[in-house]
Amino acid sequence: MTSLFTAPTEGRTPDPSLAHRRADATVTLRGPDGTLLADRAVVVRQTRHAFLFGCIGFDLVDLANGASQDPEYDGRLSDAWFDVFNQTTLPFYWGTFEPERGAPQTERLLAAARWFAERGTVVKGHPLVWHTVQPGWLRGLPDAEVERLQRERIRRDVAAFRGVIDTWDAINEVVIMPVFTAEENAVTPLARRKGRVEMIRMAFEEARAENPGATLLLNDFDMSTAYECLVEAVLEAGIPIDRLGLQSHMHQGYWGEEKTLAVLDRFSRYNIPIHFTETTLMSGDVMPAHIEDLNDWQVESWPSTPEGEERQADEVERHYRTLVSHPSVEAMTYWGLSDRGMWLGAPGGLLRADGSRKPAFDRLQELVKGEWWLPPTTLRTDAAGRVRFAGFLGDYRIDTADGAAAEVNLPAAGATSLTATLTPA
Amino acid sequence: MTSLFTAPTEGRTPDPSLAHRRADATVTLRGPDGTLLADRAVVVRQTRHAFLFGCIGFDLVDLANGASQDPEYDGRLSDAWFDVFNQTTLPFYWGTFEPERGAPQTERLLAAARWFAERGTVVKGHPLVWHTVQPGWLRGLPDAEVERLQRERIRRDVAAFRGVIDTWDAINEVVIMPVFTAEENAVTPLARRKGRVEMIRMAFEEARAENPGATLLLNDFDMSTAYECLVEAVLEAGIPIDRLGLQSHMHQGYWGEEKTLAVLDRFSRYNIPIHFTETTLMSGDVMPAHIEDLNDWQVESWPSTPEGEERQADEVERHYRTLVSHPSVEAMTYWGLSDRGMWLGAPGGLLRADGSRKPAFDRLQELVKGEWWLPPTTLRTDAAGRVRFAGFLGDYRIDTADGAAAEVNLPAAGATSLTATLTPA
Numbered sequence: 133m134t135s136l137f138t139a140p141t142e143g144r145t146p147d148p149s150l151a152h153r154r155a156d157a158t159v160t161l162r163g164p165d166g167t168l169l170a171d172r173a174v175v176v177r178q179t180r181h182a183f184l185f186g187c188i189g190f191d192l193v194d195l196a197n198g199a200s201q202d203p204e205y206d207g208r209l210s211d212a213w214f215d216v217f218n219q220t221t222l223p224f225y226w227g228t229f230e231p232e233r234g235a236p237q238t239e240r241l242l243a244a245a246r247w248f249a250e251r252g253t254v255v256k257g258h259p260l261v262w263h264t265v266q267p268g269w270l271r272g273l274p275d276a277e278v279e280r281l282q283r284e285r286i287r288r289d290v291a292a293f294r295g296v297i298d299t300w301d302a303i304n305e306v307v308i309m310p311v312f313t314a315e316e317n318a319v320t321p322l323a324r325r326k327g328r329v330e331m332i333r334m335a336f337e338e339a340r341a342e343n344p345g346a347t348l349l350l351n352d353f354d355m356s357t358a359y360e361c362l363v364e365a366v367l368e369a370g371i372p373i374d375r376l377g378l379q380s381h382m383h384q385g386y387w388g389e390e391k392t393l394a395v396l397d398r399f400s401r402y403n404i405p406i407h408f409t410e411t412t413l414m415s416g417d418v419m420p421a422h423i424e425d426l427n428d429w430q431v432e433s434w435p436s437t438p439e440g441e442e443r444q445a446d447e448v449e450r451h452y453r454t455l456v457s458h459p460s461v462e463a464m465t466y467w468g469l470s471d472r473g474m475w476l477g478a479p480g481g482l483l484r485a486d487g488s489r490k491p492a493f494d495r496l497q498e499l500v501k502g503e504w505w506l507p508p509t510t511l512r513t514d515a516a517g518r519v520r521f522a523g524f525l526g527d528y529r530i531d532t533a534d535g536a537a538a539e540v541n542l543p544a545a546g547a548t549s550l551t552a553t554l555t556p557a
Numbered sequence: 558m559t560s561l562f563t564a565p566t567e568g569r570t571p572d573p574s575l576a577h578r579r580a581d582a583t584v585t586l587r588g589p590d591g592t593l594l595a596d597r598a599v600v601v602r603q604t605r606h607a608f609l610f611g612c613i614g615f616d617l618v619d620l621a622n623g624a625s626q627d628p629e630y631d632g633r634l635s636d637a638w639f640d641v642f643n644q645t646t647l648p649f650y651w652g653t654f655e656p657e658r659g660a661p662q663t664e665r666l667l668a669a670a671r672w673f674a675e676r677g678t679v680v681k682g683h684p685l686v687w688h689t690v691q692p693g694w695l696r697g698l699p700d701a702e703v704e705r706l707q708r709e710r711i712r713r714d715v716a717a718f719r720g721v722i723d724t725w726d727a728i729n730e731v732v733i734m735p736v737f738t739a740e741e742n743a744v745t746p747l748a749r750r751k752g753r754v755e756m757i758r759m760a761f762e763e764a765r766a767e768n769p770g771a772t773l774l775l776n777d778f779d780m781s782t783a784y785e786c787l788v789e790a791v792l793e794a795g796i797p798i799d800r801l802g803l804q805s806h807m808h809q810g811y812w813g814e815e816k817t818l819a820v821l822d823r824f825s826r827y828n829i830p831i832h833f834t835e836t837t838l839m840s841g842d843v844m845p846a847h848i849e850d851l852n853d854w855q856v857e858s859w860p861s862t863p864e865g866e867e868r869q870a871d872e873v874e875r876h877y878r879t880l881v882s883h884p885s886v887e888a889m890t891y892w893g894l895s896d897r898g899m900w901l902g903a904p905g906g907l908l909r910a911d912g913s914r915k916p917a918f919d920r921l922q923e924l925v926k927g928e929w930w931l932p933p934t935t936l937r938t939d940a941a942g943r944v945r946f947a948g949f950l951g952d953y954r955i956d957t958a959d960g961a962a963a964e965v966n967l968p969a970a971g972a973t974s975l976t977a978t979l980t981p982a
Contacts, residue, residue, distance in 0.1 A: 365790030
């Protein structure tokens, strides 16, 4: 057991120019026969962002299973979803995934995960260990039995989804886990007995055992020094955290750039790439600041309003710009595409309850697939078969007029030289 | 490096009857010649509490050095001090202890520490590592040099005071240390670079190296889950913490029993004895709740008031009763005997600025040396030379009419049988 703590390194300064997200590519193109493709028109287009622009996929599980209750509405959601996003989070809350002991919803979730994966989406499962949304049959069992079942659950599900889901929120909200009092559950007593670090070790070790190549996250909503101390504890214990998950449900109002950057400064110093895992911004009233547990805010109606929608659009743009400007951020998941069925009835979606697009959706699309995206662009190779273009890190496709094509990837910021051989039509 | 985390054990339930603090002693007395002391009158009296009732000794350092500026006032303080307390905390803030590099106040503090120790007091030094009250000459030095000087400082002072001061707040307020922004200092950058756990390891290892038998504390004011996570980190890293220090400056109002017991429940689960290291309760207005850093509250005058003094007396009694009722608490230090020179000008003393005793002082004395104390009590040995008495854990003296005496110690709660041989006058 060797400490994995490392001193903060350079390269964590936010840069609004986003130079750290862009490459200046020089691509030398060869035809299918290997000769240089000199002086030819080609069309270059981006096909994928390296940055993970995520959104939960909860609302599309039925559609993906061919079981939509409202195909027109779900179709609208699906269209909007794939217009912007390239990563999704699917629900693996134990209590809803396996409400009846021994009858997990594996097939249903596997169908949904494959549906997303086939459409080029990175799929994440959320979460493997958490103290809420638990199955009723777990309560009252002795700690040792709960631990055994929890370990089995992790192994079973990570194994079943390997190759389709290779990213997991291994454990969720550990800061509060052993002192959580809002609801009786079987995991809190186990966490008190084992301690936070050993709970995390359990989650990471079991998941890693079944999928050594998986990307495993520690995820929390607690942005205080408590989470810093927990991260240091885990590093000190020699448990490798692949990604650090930060939640940012902003039901009580937008954090603003200053707080967001301060959070990033504090949490980026562990040299672990950061995923913003759960972000919501309201397009209606915000929840009063005195509410400590967001679940305590129960209102009959929480409408999206025109002013709220304009404010949300501005805040979404500002928040994405801030996160993308920080070199340590690798992913950002918006928590909820549409207001229909949203947690707490909050107007936090990017679409309204009827599936129509709010200004925030359009604004986000304009960033992700507009300002930060290279649309199909006609260029001409030089005498040496080279085209030059600048773009965000990610995948690009180059087509010739006669239907030959090549794929290239821009993996790192700055000037980069690549060679690509076209595949005939 | 093996984790020192252990699951919470039983025996942490508060008991207002204080049975865990009391013993029922049966002492068999023998005369100086070894014969049983049958059917004889003896006087039993308590001479020391096992529980550490502490108070800072800052205001008595001058007197102890024979350098009092106000002997009458200091005499009053001293009398009051020894009427109640058996542990003291002396100031080792680096900035005031060694304001000029290479010229530490060792002699002055050693004289004070010896003065207290000769009067039967356990002396604690506070603190060896902290990010505030630093010497000006430390600022701007490179991290590696700061670390070297910090390590040397710990070794030098722990060695110089060994045998007189064997209890140290090894490191203070680590939760905030790496993200402390109120004042530029040399320790915060070091803590950011090394991480909290390695800062703690540094403090404990260096202190332990010079005084292996020392009682070393981790001390913090942060009672949130952050401190829990930090303690778990330190245990996970295999660093033995002898005692867990919890501050409770209540400038913003008395915590109340519920909060105090909740804090004790959370922090007692690490099976490390708890010291309440820094407690103050106001005998005047309390500071508004919105002040986050107590240092930000600067008022021209903050008087002690008659109503405030009555409230303080009640709160002092309630707070001491609560702490003594919890089996995990081993010490409680009041932070400031008199209002004169008190931090922030707060009326938090047990004496007024003129040295007169507030109701809180009398109330505390009535507990510590009244309700919880065995005054000189005449008993008669039985035919087998036995006397029976009940009392708080600690030291007792038994005197005969002809001047022979014995000392006994009640070390553990419940029924206990002891034998003592009298020493002639």
